[in-house]
Every structure is written in C-alpha cells, then in structure tokens.
Amino acid sequence: MTVHHRVVEASESLKVFPLPSAVLLPHSVLPLHIFEPRYREMVRDALEGDQVMALAQLEPGWEPRYAERPAMQPMLCAGLIVWHEALEEGRYNILLQGVCRARLVAELPTERLYRQVRVELLPDSPYSGPEEEQLRQAVFELAGRVPPSFSEGLLPAVARARGGTLADVVGAAVIPEPERRQALLAELDVRRRLEAVMEEVGELIARLQPMRPVGPLN
Structure with missing residues (x-):
C-alpha cells in the first residue's frame, strides 16, 4: 500500500497529536520526542498499524486545559512515522514526515488516551507559474x-x-x-x-x- 493510500484510509479515524510548539508541513520531516502517556500510547498504536498520525495546533487560550481536550485549529498535517527509536519507560524518538494537509471535520469519541479525528484531505492542485x-x-x-x-x-x-x-x-x-x-x-x-x-x-x-x-x- 502506498503512503497516499495509507493516509486516505486513516483519514476517517486519524490519530492526532496537538503540539503547540511545532508545526509539521507536507514534504518535511520533524523529529519528536514522545514522553506523555497518551502520546506514548498513540505512537505505539501507530507503529503497530499504519504508522500514520497527524500534528495539530491548538486554538489560543489552550494553556489552562492542555491536560484535557482543548479546541484544535482546523488545519492539520497528516504524516507518516518514517523512523523510530524505543526508549525506557515507553518513550519514543520518532521522525514524522509530512504527507498532506487535512481539514478537521469532527473529533471522534474514543476509549484511547489520545485524540482521534475525521479529516478531509487537501492535496495541492498542479501549479506552474x-x-x-x-x-x-x-x-x-x-x-x-x-x-x-x-x-x-x-x-x-x-x-x-x-x-x-x-x-x-x-x-x-x-x-x-x-x-x-x-x-x-x-x-x-x-x-x-x-x-x-x-x-x-x-x-x-x-x-x-x-x-x-x-x-x-x-
């Protein structure tokens, strides 16, 4: 299965990591250290499955509710874990490669610690100028x-x-x-x-x- 098909299939239930300090762009690679329990679980699940996850920014005013589920900004970037290193206590170092812009459609109910969303993928149209x-x-x-x-x-x-x-x-x-x-x-x-x-x-x-x-x- 191609990377594109993996992201398309994941778009109905996309694992998302809201990270105010970093923004992933398509076609770039971002190093991340994963240490919070909910995101350790997310990365573990991704590695056992399609390796797809997204990065998102939080709406302003998120600070008092960071441990909860503050509102996310609607534009995300879906990416693929292209390298990982398992560390002590379930932590990870990963490289996340941006694949495609995605617009948040709805947040999904889940029993997992981390958040999952349904998104609309937004690939670029061909352009020459x-x-x-x-x-x-x-x-x-x-x-x-x-x-x-x-x-x-x-x-x-x-x-x-x-x-x-x-x-x-x-x-x-x-x-x-x-x-x-x-x-x-x-x-x-x-x-x-x-x-x-x-x-x-x-x-x-x-x-x-x-x-x-x-x-x-x-």
Whole structure:
C-alpha cells in the first residue's frame, strides 16, 4: 500500500497529536520526542498499524486545559512515522514526515488516551507559474549567505520540487516560528503560498551578508 493510500484510509479515524510548539508541513520531516502517556500510547498504536498520525495546533487560550481536550485549529498535517527509536519507560524518538494537509471535520469519541479525528484531505492542485523559478533563484541566492550545512540538503530538494511542494520544502527550512508555519499550512492557494515563502526568503537575504570564501584565493 502506498503512503497516499495509507493516509486516505486513516483519514476517517486519524490519530492526532496537538503540539503547540511545532508545526509539521507536507514534504518535511520533524523529529519528536514522545514522553506523555497518551502520546506514548498513540505512537505505539501507530507503529503497530499504519504508522500514520497527524500534528495539530491548538486554538489560543489552550494553556489552562492542555491536560484535557482543548479546541484544535482546523488545519492539520497528516504524516507518516518514517523512523523510530524505543526508549525506557515507553518513550519514543520518532521522525514524522509530512504527507498532506487535512481539514478537521469532527473529533471522534474514543476509549484511547489520545485524540482521534475525521479529516478531509487537501492535496495541492498542479501549479506552474513564474513564482516557482523566482523562489528557486531566491533560494540559490540565500545559499550563498548561509553555511553549506544548511543549503547542501535544501538545494537538491528545491531543484526537484514543483508548485506547492516547492513552497512547503523551502518554508519548512526557513520559517521556525509555529505561528508563521501554521499560516503557511493554512494557505491552500499555491500561488499565494509561493509568494509568501518568497517574501520570507527575501527577508532572510536582506539580513544576511554574502559568505566569505574560506581558504586561500588563487
């Protein structure tokens, strides 16, 4: 079964991890340390099944009710556990790869400790426009202003990616703040998403000086 089919089948009863400190974007990978009992149970169940789970943001004002079931923001990202490490006391380290945007339809009753939801999957429509090449050129310029360790993994992905995938790959690399990442996740218009990420890259370029060559000059 393909990853897409796994996510489609899971969409009627999707395991969801509300995590205010992190936002998963499609086509990116997020490392997570799982230690709360309810999410240890969730990851264990996912690993014994389809490996699919989602990350969600909570609506503002969640802090007093975090141990309960505070309202989640409607846009989620469904992902696949692509690596895991079992630790003492049932804890896990995992890598969660984003697969697809999803809109929350309903929260489901469950006897499990963790939350489960029904979602509508929202794959991107094909898109081709000048914003793609503009964003690629901006990333290539940014690569000349950051350490090679940052750009060496990003540049091959940028060369291959198209449309909404390109925006998500670059956005995941350059936007650290959860609020801004969530805004990008919620942007379903691919052209506007590309423009938003291009603006983020442009702001970075404006703040950074070109890297000086290392070593002797010939």
